[in-house]
Amino acid sequence: MKNKADVLLGLQWGDEGKGKVVDVLTPGYDIIARFQGGPNAGHSLEFNGIKHVLHTIPSGIFHEGKMNVVGNGVVIDPITLKKEIDALIKMGVPVSERMLISRKAHLILPTHRILDAASEAAKGKHKIGSTLKGIGPTYMDKTGRNGLRVGDIETPDFKEKYEFLKNKHAQLLNQMEYEYDLQSIEKEWFEGIDCLKSIPFCDSEHYLNKALEEGKKILAEGAQGTLLDIDFGSYPFVTSSNTVTAGACTGLGLPPTAIGRVFGIFKAYCTRVGSGPFPTELENETGEKLRAIGKEFGATTGRPRRTGWLDIPALKYACMINGVTHLIMMKSDVLSDFDEISVADFYEYNGEKIDFLPFDVLSDSLKPVYSKVKGWNKDVTGIRTKEEIPTELETYIASVEEKTGLPVSIVSLGPDRVQTIHRKNIFD
Numbered sequence: 093m094k095n096k097a098d099v100l101l102g103l104q105w106g107d108e109g110k111g112k113v114v115d116v117l118t119p120g121y122d123i124i125a126r127f128q129g130g131p132n133a134g135h136s137l138e139f140n141g142i143k144h145v146l147h148t149i150p151s152g153i154f155h156e157g158k159m160n161v162v163g164n165g166v167v168i169d170p171i172t173l174k175k176e177i178d179a180l181i182k183m184g185v186p187v188s189e190r191m192l193i194s195r196k197a198h199l200i201l202p203t204h205r206i207l208d209a210a211s212e213a214a215k216g217k218h219k220i221g222s223t224l225k226g227i228g229p230t231y232m233d234k235t236g237r238n239g240l241r242v243g244d245i246e247t248p249d250f251k252e253k254y255e256f257l258k259n260k261h262a263q264l265l266n267q268m269e270y271e272y273d274l275q276s277i278e279k280e281w282f283e284g285i286d287c288l289k290s291i292p293f294c295d296s297e298h299y300l301n302k303a304l305e306e307g308k309k310i311l312a313e314g315a316q317g318t319l320l321d322i323d324f325g326s327y328p329f330v331t332s333s334n335t336v337t338a339g340a341c342t343g344l345g346l347p348p349t350a351i352g353r354v355f356g357i358f359k360a361y362c363t364r365v366g367s368g369p370f371p372t373e374l375e376n377e378t379g380e381k382l383r384a385i386g387k388e389f390g391a392t393t394g395r396p397r398r399t400g401w402l403d404i405p406a407l408k409y410a411c412m413i414n415g416v417t418h419l420i421m422m423k424s425d426v427l428s429d430f431d432e433i434s435v436a437d438f439y440e441y442n443g444e445k446i447d448f449l450p451f452d453v454l455s456d457s458l459k460p461v462y463s464k465v466k467g468w469n470k471d472v473t474g475i476r477t478k479e480e481i482p483t484e485l486e487t488y489i490a491s492v493e494e495k496t497g498l499p500v501s502i503v504s505l506g507p508d509r510v511q512t513i514h515r516k517n518i519f520d
């Protein structure tokens with residue numbers, strides 16, 4: 093194999109800024125490939141004063157001459173995808189020339205979305221806080237071997253396969269005594285299927301392995317974050333896919349030996365949307381201040397994000413699971429207004445000092461222990477070179493490097509493409 097694929101993924105609970113950085117790094121790659129998740133993701137990127145939010149389409153789509161692959165590990169809702177495609181075409185982006193969809197990617201049916209809502213309603217106060225995009229039920233059908241895949245659209249009995257699965261779902265919904273209306277959404281779904289057919293389908297595992305053989309450069313784009321991973325996240329408050337580096341292998345058909353650099357993205361603080369444990373959460377004025385300055389509202393659902401200080405034990409755990417080679421620190425500018433910044437260095441758990449997340453993450457006896465650093469108290473959004481980084485911010489970054497043993501190669505100081513400082517060479 094001539095080349096290896098690099099992977100870019102979130103190290104926290106999602107929304108770290110993956111979309112922005114993929115867009116920034118795309119000029120250095122030939123192919124951008126999404127490997128898991130679906131329209132639960134909302135990846136924002138900003139240039140020329142305009143903000144774009146992508147849900148299923150990889151974040152390299154705005155660059156001419158680059159191919160964007162939706163891999164087999166992704167779940168696709170034709171309705172959401174059509175909306176995304178239509179919006180891009182309206183802006184003059186030739187989507188069908190720049191995008192391929194794996195035949196093995198699974199389809200989200202309207203009844204998957206309804207099942208998601210029914211399941212959350214049944215959980216009551218124990219709900220996951222799902223984005224209600226049908227992600228869980230679709231992955232359940234995948235692993236239960238009932239799912240419908242993109243390649244099925246090309247088969248003559250696609251409609252029957254659809255009806256069969258829909259009826260199975262209807263039985264489940266009846267058992268749950270959940271009322272729903274399918275008619276209008278079903279029509280929209282089939283319009284979405286027609287739109288999906290305008291994008292070339294591919295066998296992405298062959299396409300991507302061949303591309304590496306030919307010396308092409310691939311960047312795999314993760315969705316969600318490590319702490320939402322189905323195996324290693326704060327289960328059961330997680331999503332239903334493997335969001336970690338290993339997910340790039342299963343979600344694209346790349347062997348582990350074909351993985352090169354692993355870019356781990358984290359915010360200079362923490363956020364989480366939806367339910368579940370969040371050890372460093374700030375349910376006070378400081379948390380509200382972080383949310384207001386960081387504009388911490390979900391890109392997919394608009395829900396306010398929960399906010400808190402940077403959690404080093406959780407970050408170190410994510411670096412270990414993913415084999416991170418380079419760190420990328422986002423939203424440092426949001427901390428500019430704080431005189432003092434706290435960082436959780438370890439936890440106290442049942443009277444002991446630990447530096448890892450215990451099995452029972454919901455335990456009341458888990459207490460983060462903080463150290464405090466001085467803030468930089470100046471606007472950093474106009475900074476364009478690493479030499480301009482204020483000393484206190486540089487100290488903050490260096491302390492993360494020391495605690496994780498990894499280089500912080502990129503520092504992001506605002507949502508726009510240009511607000512990105514290459515502190516160390518990412519391709520070293």
Ligand code: GDP
Nearest residue numbers: 107108109110111134135136423504505506507
């Ligand atoms: P993703 O899901 O990881 O792609 O992240 P989201 O797009 O959901 O959330 C990140 C949000 O932060 C978006 O609104 C971005 O425009 C914004 N953003 C990204 N990087 C920065 C940064 O360095 N500073 C600030 N202030 N905002 C940023």
Ligand code: IMO
Nearest residue numbers: 106107132133134221222223315316331365366
């Ligand atoms: P990006 O790619 C942040 C969260 C939901 C919920 C849990 C399960 O933009 O970082 P699901 O709909 O997957 O069943 O929801 O996971 N969640 C995200 N949080 N960013 C995301 O994606 C998310 N995708 C799912 O809020 O807590």
Ligand code: MG
Nearest residue numbers: 107134135391
């Ligand atoms: Mg997001």
